Amino acid sequence: RSQQGTLLRNSVGWVVMPKWICFYSVCMLASMAAGLSQPARSPFLPTQPQSIVRQAAAAISRAFTEDGFNKQTIRLPLSESMYGDKEEGFVADRAVGWQGGPQETYRFLSPLSSDLLRQVETTEQTGGLPPRIKEQVLLDFDGSALLTAESPAGPLGDVQALLQPNTDDYYLDTVSSIEEQFSDTADKPKRLFLLVNPAWRDRSSWGFFGGAKAQKLILDRYETTYALDQFVVRGKKVSLLKAWPEDWCVFLTPLDSNHDAKLLKTFPDRPSYAQMDELVKAC
DSSP states (O other): OOSSEEEEEOSSOEEEEEHHHHHHHHHHHHHHHHHHHSOOOOOOOOOSHHHHHHHHHHHHHHHHHTTOOOEEEEEOOOHHHHHTTSGGGHHHHHTTTOOOOHHHHHHHHHHHHHHHHHHOOSOSTTTTOOOEEEEEEOOGGGTOEEEEEEOTTOGGGOEEEEESOOSSHHHHHHHHHHIIIIITOTTSOOOEEEEESOSOOSGGGGHHHHHHHHIIIIITTOEEEEEEEEEEETTEEEEEEEETTSOEEEEEEETTOOSOOEEEEEESSOOOHHHHHHHHHHO
């Protein structure tokens, strides 16, 4: 060490490193170390259909390409799509938790899901071209349909999405058939298959006799990789977000305020309504 700086040895010999460079280097290392110890940035809560689709597509793609989940459950909110253009968003806010019957919601879910499939990435070999979307209506009175995204990279990059299946045995049979013929065909690479906005919530949705079968065929095998559910709790708007691989996040936005949503808490598993009620009560 000298008065001008610090002696360092390189391939030629000993050199004097100026003090200001040494000080700068130490500060940079300290800053990097501090950054590593800081908590992760709060999850982003999207508010518009376009941003919801982008976030959902990214979560679905990560779960499939990085973690191998080829069977996924997706829940997209429809209140903003259906009522967001009404005066001052009044109807949209008060439509939270009720979005109409299946035929009505299908009219909004179908284009939203088509946009989603165009942004989901199953392979990098697309040449920048979007997939072609095909739609097959299944049961009109149920508002159900099967969407197929045909990848420009070939059939192995295709994606299928079953919209608004309910607890009828018809849909359990349909899911099994799609798995056999598309997503989990024997001796072929697995392809991505999505259940979008299914009518069930848990095993109790099927009743006493159908619960065991549904648990085995659906609930234990289809990972929820993206969900954005909305509720009104104690007069306040609560959003429950799951975006793979993050935990479930509970956000609060007062109905009569334009302030940004506030992250209340995260949960490793989907929280119950009672848990969310306690969070809002404590605010």
